[in-house]
Amino acid sequence: MRSIGDDEVAPQSQVKRARVSVRARCDAPTMNDGCQWRKYGQKISKGNPCPRAYYRCTVAPACPVRKRVQRCNDDMSILITTYEGTHSHPLPNSATAMASTTSAAASMLLSGSSTSQPGVGCPTIANGSNFSLYDTSTTKLFYLQNSSSPAFPTITLDLTTPSSSSTHFDRFSSSFLSTPKFPSTNLNFSSSESTIPPALWSNGYISYDTVLPNNQSHNIGYFSILGKQSHENIYQPHIANNHQANCQESLTETLTKAITSDPSFRSVLAAAISMVGSSATHGDHQGGGNSSDQNLVQNVSSNLSAQNGKGWASGYFNGLSSPNPQTGNLNHPSFPYSIFKSVADSKPNSNTNREQDT
DNA sequence: CGATTTTGACCAGCGC
DNA sequence: GCGCTGGTCAAAATCG
Numbered sequence: 001m002r003s004i005g006d007d008e009v010a011p012q013s014q015v016k017r018a019r020v021s022v023r024a025r026c027d028a029p030t031m032n033d034g035c036q037w038r039k040y041g042q043k044i045s046k047g048n049p050c051p052r053a054y055y056r057c058t059v060a061p062a063c064p065v066r067k068r069v070q071r072c073n074d075d076m077s078i079l080i081t082t083y084e085g086t087h088s089h090p091l092p093n094s095a096t097a098m099a100s101t102t103s104a105a106a107s108m109l110l111s112g113s114s115t116s117q118p119g120v121g122c123p124t125i126a127n128g129s130n131f132s133l134y135d136t137s138t139t140k141l142f143y144l145q146n147s148s149s150p151a152f153p154t155i156t157l158d159l160t161t162p163s164s165s166s167t168h169f170d171r172f173s174s175s176f177l178s179t180p181k182f183p184s185t186n187l188n189f190s191s192s193e194s195t196i197p198p199a200l201w202s203n204g205y206i207s208y209d210t211v212l213p214n215n216q217s218h219n220i221g222y223f224s225i226l227g228k229q230s231h232e233n234i235y236q237p238h239i240a241n242n243h244q245a246n247c248q249e250s251l252t253e254t255l256t257k258a259i260t261s262d263p264s265f266r267s268v269l270a271a272a273i274s275m276v277g278s279s280a281t282h283g284d285h286q287g288g289g290n291s292s293d294q295n296l297v298q299n300v301s302s303n304l305s306a307q308n309g310k311g312w313a314s315g316y317f318n319g320l321s322s323p324n325p326q327t328g329n330l331n332h333p334s335f336p337y338s339i340f341k342s343v344a345d346s347k348p349n350s351n352t353n354r355e356q357d358t
Numbered sequence: 359c360g361a362t363t364t365t366g367a368c369c370a371g372c373g374c
Numbered sequence: 375g376c377g378c379t380g381g382t383c384a385a386a387a388t389c390g
Contacts, residue, residue: 038363039363039364040363040381040382040383041364041365041381041382042364042365043379043380045379045380046379046380052380054381054382058361066381068381
């Protein structure tokens with residue numbers, strides 16, 4: 001069994017081994033992630049009538065990046081795209097969002113983070129090693145399922161609609177608990193109230209759960225950011241429930257500690273939050289954005305700046321400096337969240353945001 | 359005509 | 375060792 005240490009010596013091989021899977025509702029045969037791909041194979045996988053297609057990146061001849069595309073067996077409208085490897089060439093702007101996110105996620109997963117910290121007394125959503133960021137202003141679900149192979153840990157970014165995300169989340173939880181021998185990480189963006197216990201919606205909050213089933217060495221714990229537009233009083237001093245207020249504050253501190261102690265965690269969080277932020281600021285022009293989420297991010301950002309004294313968080317949350325110079329240009333002022341939003345917001349009869357190669 | 363897709367064959371890893 | 379499965383190769387077909 002390979003040790004994570006080996007991978008840490010060669011960061012490039014980390015990303016090669018990590019797989020980042022993206023689930024999204026998409027009617028098209030493949031999701032447009034901004035890169036050029038060439039199909040080199042197709043297989044019928046066991047237990048799924050839909051064939052799995054294999055693509056390699058053709059932007060550069062020697063680019064090692066591969067991707068697999070397959071329809072979800074349970075819901076044919078869901079497209080599962082799995083990326084493997086790191087691009088060895090500059091990416092077009094339209095491709096930086098996905099590449100940066102997947103790279104950051106892969107990097108986090110492979111870092112073998114052990115930043116789990118004691119809980120702070122707030123309720124958690126699920127057992128296991130789950131990393132999730134909830135944002136009620138948008139419809140995005142990032143979640144991770146355990147890899148089918150220990151040599152290829154997989155992060156799944158779930159961009160499906162709430163109804164399905166709930167199902168998948170439950171499925172993930174059960175599958176994870178039933179097969180706990182693989183390292184796993186979970187990124188979870190969702191506006192699905194159905195996936196969140198009602199009590200958790202009383203106010204936006206952050207939780208960082210430390211449940212570590214079976215002494216997993218690669219757990220990063222369970223982390224979530226919750227916000228609700230109709231309850232934007234997270235930081236108001238007159239919160240009725242003092243416990244919640246304290247909990248909120250403690251959670252923020254806990255989140256800050258978690259982030260500051262793990263660079264990879266920061267990377268993926270930055271990429272994830274950037275999407276939330278860009279969605280709120282670019283995708284919701286008439287609504288004025290989601291102030292609670294932005295406040296939340298800003299609060300965490302401020303704490304991070306104060307704690308590490310290096311202004312890291314400000315850079316990430318405000319400027320989105322790239323954690324991965326090879327694949328990412330997160331500093332782009334207009335982070336192209338559209339590719340995510342288009343699939344996340346897609347309705348059965350809406351093809352307006354269908355992927356297009358330009 | 360070059361690029362891309364299709365598709366059967368081949369290979370390696372894994373479980374029994 | 376054998377069979378199954380996933381992943382890749384490469385020749386033929388197709389497309390623009």
